Amino acid sequence: MKKIFLILSSLALMTSCVVNTSTNQKRTPRNLAFFMGQQYESTVGVCLNLIASGSVSSELIIDDQVSVTVTSLTNSSVHLEGKGPKVEFSFDALCRPGSYGRDAFVLSDLSFVYDEANGHVLEMRFSGDMIYDWVEKSSATFVSYSLVPSGVLMGDFYLNSKQVDHCKLVYDCGEASFSTSVAQ
Amino acid sequence: MKQHISAVLLAALLCLSATDAFAGERFRRNQHSPKGWSVSAFVNTPSAYASEMFATGHYYIGCADMFWYNLTLENIYSDYHDQTRSTGGFGVGVEYKFNHWISAGVDFASSFYYHNSYEALNSNSQSVKVGAAITLMPKVKLFYMDKPKCRLYTSFALGLAAYPGFYLAEDKVTASYQMSPIGVEFGKKFCGFVETGFGVQYSGLRAGVVYKF
Numbered sequence: 001m002k003k004i005f006l007i008l009s010s011l012a013l014m015t016s017c018v019v020n021t022s023t024n025q026k027r028t029p030r031n032l033a034f035f036m037g038q039q040y041e042s043t044v045g046v047c048l049n050l051i052a053s054g055s056v057s058s059e060l061i062i063d064d065q066v067s068v069t070v071t072s073l074t075n076s077s078v079h080l081e082g083k084g085p086k087v088e089f090s091f092d093a094l095c096r097p098g099s100y101g102r103d104a105f106v107l108s109d110l111s112f113v114y115d116e117a118n119g120h121v122l123e124m125r126f127s128g129d130m131i132y133d134w135v136e137k138s139s140a141t142f143v144s145y146s147l148v149p150s151g152v153l154m155g156d157f158y159l160n161s162k163q164v165d166h167c168k169l170v171y172d173c174g175e176a177s178f179s180t181s182v183a184q
Numbered sequence: 185m186k187q188h189i190s191a192v193l194l195a196a197l198l199c200l201s202a203t204d205a206f207a208g209e210r211f212r213r214n215q216h217s218p219k220g221w222s223v224s225a226f227v228n229t230p231s232a233y234a235s236e237m238f239a240t241g242h243y244y245i246g247c248a249d250m251f252w253y254n255l256t257l258e259n260i261y262s263d264y265h266d267q268t269r270s271t272g273g274f275g276v277g278v279e280y281k282f283n284h285w286i287s288a289g290v291d292f293a294s295s296f297y298y299h300n301s302y303e304a305l306n307s308n309s310q311s312v313k314v315g316a317a318i319t320l321m322p323k324v325k326l327f328y329m330d331k332p333k334c335r336l337y338t339s340f341a342l343g344l345a346a347y348p349g350f351y352l353a354e355d356k357v358t359a360s361y362q363m364s365p366i367g368v369e370f371g372k373k374f375c376g377f378v379e380t381g382f383g384v385q386y387s388g389l390r391a392g393v394v395y396k397f
Binding site: 017018019020021022023024025026027031032034035038114116118120121122157159164 | 230232235236238239240255256257258259260261262264265266267268269270297302304305
């Protein structure tokens with residue numbers, strides 16, 4: 001009897017090895033790309049949608065905390081500068097005829113700095129131009145149009161002024177793909 | 185409403201009939217004393233609930249990861265841990281058996297969990313994080329069978345748990361439970377037991393020794 005319980009007790013202890021295989025590693029290619037895309041969309045993307053919708057004034061407030069100054073360069077181009085608690089960005093937007101008789105936009109000269117004030121900084125820039133044009137999405141009952149980006153967004157991640165990672169986010173008619181310095 | 189009450193009463197009746205509560209004939213046959221105190225010591229497999237809590241910081245298994253809503257560079261570049269291991273658990277208990285079919289007692293048990301922590305940038309090993317799930321649970325045990333040398337039972341415990349070393353639950357004392365649908369006890373005065381169950385104390389198997397006095 002004692003032997004049986006000794007064996008069972010040993011068995012109980014032996015089965016107690018790995019109990020959870022999950023890891024909470026967050027420095028992954030997906031997270032870097034997601035973070036970059038999130039910052040870009042919530043600032044530059046929002047500004048551009050406001051411009052495209054025609055609700056442009058010389059001063060915009062986005063995300064409650066980021067104030068954006070819009071300066072006209074020519075009849076068809078504007079320069080935008082945004083500043084918030086963590087972000088500072090500027091870019092030029094040129095309006096030109098796009099698909100479906102609507103206006104398309106060409107974004108250039110992006111300068112974007114996201115600073116958490118704890119040594120962590122993200123800088124972003126365009127590689128070439130970022131072009132926003134309209135695509136049609138139709139279903140059985142209705143047709144809708146969306147303004148989607150095509151172009152390459154480059155991001156550099158810094159820790160205490162030292163570059164630690166970089167990420168390349170490629171938009172193709174709104175579909176994003178990415179490559180980073182972090183191995184999959 | 186009446187149907188629900190009837191169903192509950194019927195279920196309770198079926199549960200009781202499965203125990204020795206109504207088996208008066210068997211009481212007379214059994215010559216061993218049904219009453220008395222006992223103490224126990226046991227080891228058990230780890231708890232799936234506690235190991236999930238230790239690994240992820242979530243209180244509930246399968247809880248959606250809230251990380252996406254709070255993504256910052258600081259937490260992207262924070263240290264991370266690898267897979268969680270456990271040494272299992274052990275504990276002691278004291279119990280009073282009132283008659284052939286019911287006993288009540290309290291279990292004090294602890295189980296231990298650990299994982300290695302690494303730096304986000306270079307994966308250098310940082311430290312080993314250790315957490316313990318410590319529980320104090322009053323329990324009730326119902327006997328399906330109560331023979332002098334062999335007892336078959338089910339038990340349910342409800343109590344408190346503390347989680348020193350755990351991520352989100354470190355400073356908290358929470359309610360906890362443990363269910364053991366089936367357990368078996370062999371021996372007379374000094375005996376052993378094995379039971380299966382799930383809850384905060386363990387998931388799987390618990391085995392130990394009991395001394396009756």
